[in-house]
Amino acid sequence: MGIVCSGHDKQLVMLSVEPMLQMQLRMCSSTTTCKKQFQRNNGSSTLLHHIKTACQPGRLKKALRILQFPNNPIDSSAYVSLLQGCIQKRSLSQSKFIHANKNGTEYTADRISANTLVNMYVKCGSLRDARKVFDEMPRRNVRSWTVMIAGYARQGLPKEAVDLFDQMQSSGVQPNQFTFSAVLPACSNLGSQERGLEIHEQIISSGFQCDTIIQTALIDMYAKCGNMVKARELFDGMPQLDVFSWTAMIAGYAQNGQQEEALEIFRQMERAGLKADVKTLASVLPACTNLTALKNGMEVHGVMIRREFQLGVIMESALVDMYGNCGSMEIARKLFNKMPRRDVLSWTVMIKGCAQNGEAWEALKLFEQMEQVGTMPDQKTFTTVLSACANLAAVEKGMDIHEKIARLGLELDVAMVNSLIDMYAKCGRIEKAREMFDEMHERDVTTWTSMISGYAINGRGKEALKLFEEMKQSCISPNHVTMLCVLSACAHAGLVEQGFQYFDCLSKFYHIQPMMEHYCCMVDLLGRAGRLDEAQDFINKMPIKPDATLWTSLLGACAIYNHVELGERLADFLFEMDPHNPSPYVLLSNIYAAAGRWDDTEKIWKMMKEKGVKKTPGCSWIEVNKQVHAFLVQDRSRQ
Known part of the structure; x- marks a missing residue:
């Protein structure tokens, strides 16, 4: 039976006492009397x-x-x-x-x-x-040291944790299985596989190598140090796997860019009859996001719903990010709007989804709403919204954001400067972009690629190629996007022979397997130079099957050079390949119009109407007082 000691509100402390003391304390009318009793x-x-x-x-x-x-x-x-x-x-x-x-x-x-x-x-x-x-403790046992080591490791101080682990052994106290499981995450966060290997040897000599918790911690350590072969070896050798072991393996593959393997391990876990917990799903979701695997992502979301997990803002944001990255903006927007609480991550992933799905205008509106509700943007938010400014060529808005970054005193990390270079270049301020590029002390492959791309899209192909040569001298290897920009620069500058030289270097020197985008660039290179027959021959000799985009690129060149016969053949082929794509109809109509064949032009538009093919209306943006306004063809709403 309970009683409450009385104070000012007669509610001091609930006690379970003998019946006589209960009665006496109930009779207390003041704190002092209660304490005495x-x-x-x-x-x-x-x-x-x-x-x-x-x-x-x-x-x-x-x-x-x-x-x-x-x-x-x-x-x-x-x-x-x-x-x-x-x-x-x-x-x-x-x-x-x-x-x-x-x-x-x-x-x-x-x-x-x-x-x-x-x-x-x-x-x-x-x-x-x-x-x-x-x-201050005069005597410490293994638990004393372990608690302190775990504290440092969990609070993001891995060096202090490892140093204390060494001090512990120097003092004569031997680690147990809990100590090992506490210090291994510190090795992971330090990225010190060498130290992790030393501790692994200690674990074996201490006889704890069969402990499931320690084995899972070792898998996590090797995975975070990038050694997935060793992590998988340990995983496959475990006699009994629990949810934590599977989760460590899934997270390891996802963090090391092996997204397909992460999904496969998740499927094996489900087939083994183990139910994934929230941490497991949080680990597999980024793999779905990076692979743009919408079906798998929806399956993961379905598991969360069926098991009624309390997701929280981090997991909800991860779902918004996944749907946005997979191009399913309607679902992403619904999830975002239903979120009871939004933090900077929630806003950032939603802005990113809009920016990368052709809704740059909406991305800027969301950024303004984010500021209006008092959520402070971080580096990732600014990096994302700058890309939206770049896509809209909204230079005034981009400069305003640049000034805001400076006012907030945020550190200009490499990713943010890369976004600023890209924004200024796409807005035509190529000299400002180069100024920022030259001021950088540290450059990565994206930095060089952004600047090369900037020169290319501003019609300064020779400067783009000169910068590419400087990049090679800096010992930074180009990636497939860099080479795409280089080939584009050759196309805009009309440097056909040089373009083919760079194309041949893709696999020979840079170990880059040419993708459809690279072949499309080469077709564009030949098409812009008027070498249409060579372009067609190049397509026919490709080792991979050409897609509609590549044939459309050649059709576009036919429109430039008014090559009616080849244009008709290509258009008929594209009508069968992708009958609802308006581009081939419009391009063929332009070819007929340029040749004065107005009856044929009319037939094309009639064909589009009969098939229900609609031309996407043209859209333009203008920037007034740092506000971006969109205008569609025949839009009279602003009159």
Whole structure:
């Protein structure tokens, strides 16, 4: 039966006491009377019982009032009960209150109490206080060291964790399985596979190599250090796999860019009859996002719904990102609008989805809404919204964002400067782009590619190629996007022979397998030069099957040079390949119009009407006072 000691609100602390004491305390009319009655009737054993009962979830504040009773020192067992209550609540202020109200008893001499006190500070996020108690302990056992090592590892201080692990062994205390599982994540975060290997050898010599928790920690360590072969070897050798083991393997593949393998392990896990938890699904979802595997992503989302997981803002944002990356903006928008709470990540992934799915205008509107609700953008947000400015050629808005970044004092990381270079280049401010490029102390492949692309799209092909030669001298290898920009520069500059030389270098020197985009660039190169027969011959000799985009590129060249006969053949072929694509109809109509064949032009438009093919209306953007306005053909709404 419970009773409440009375204070100002007659609600001090819930106690479970003997019937006589219950009756006496109910009669207390003031705090002072209550304390006197409590002290007169309460021995230390009863006090411990009261504290333990009061430390039940949700009643910690009431238990803490007992410490205010004078001349009632509590023993270590009661002290540990109070500390455990604070650990459950993760309350630093209450933790410090208990530590400060020991009623004259020194508990650092008691290892159980001291270990719990260190653990309490670690769990409440105060490593400084935890380390102070740890250093004051006259004697430390393996648990003392392990709690402190785990605290450093979890708080993002891996070097301190590993150093403490070394100090522990120097002091003569040998690690146990919990110590090993605590220090291995620190090796992961340091990216130190060499140190991880040393600890792995210690684990084997200590006889803990068959422990499932340690094996999972080793898989995670090797995966985060990029050694998926060793991680898979350990995984395949485990006699018993649990959810955590599968999750570590899935996350490892996803983090190392092996998305297909991550999905395959997830499927094997499901077939093995293990139910994925939230962490598993959080690990497999990025693989779906990076592979633009919408079907798999929807399956993962379905599992979350069926099992009624409480997702939280991070997982909800990951779902928005997945749908946006897979081009399913309608679902992404619905999820975003239903989110009860949005943080900077939520806004950023939604803005990114719009920007990369041709909704740059919508991306800028979302950015403005984000600022209006008081959410502060971070580097990733600015990087994303700058790409939207680039796609709209909204230079005033881009410059405004650049100024905002400077005002906020945000560090211009490489990704953000790359976005600024891309924005200025696509907005025609190529000199400003080059100025930012020259000021960079560190450049990656994207930096060089953005600048080369900028020169190419601004009709300065020779400067683009000159910069590419400088890139090679800097020992940074081009990727497939870089080579796409180089080939595009050759096409815009009319450098056919040089373009073929670079194309031949793709596989010979850069180990890049030519993709459809590279072949399309070569067709465009020949087409712009008027060498249409060579372009057609190039397509026929391709090792991969040409798609509609490539044939349409050649048809576009026929429109430029008014090659009616070849244009008709290509258009008829494209009508069969993709009957609802308006581009071939429009291009053939233009070819007929240029040749003065107006009847044939009319037939094409009639054919489009009969098939239900609609030409996408032209759209233009203008920027007025840093606001972007869109105009469609025959749009009279702004008159």
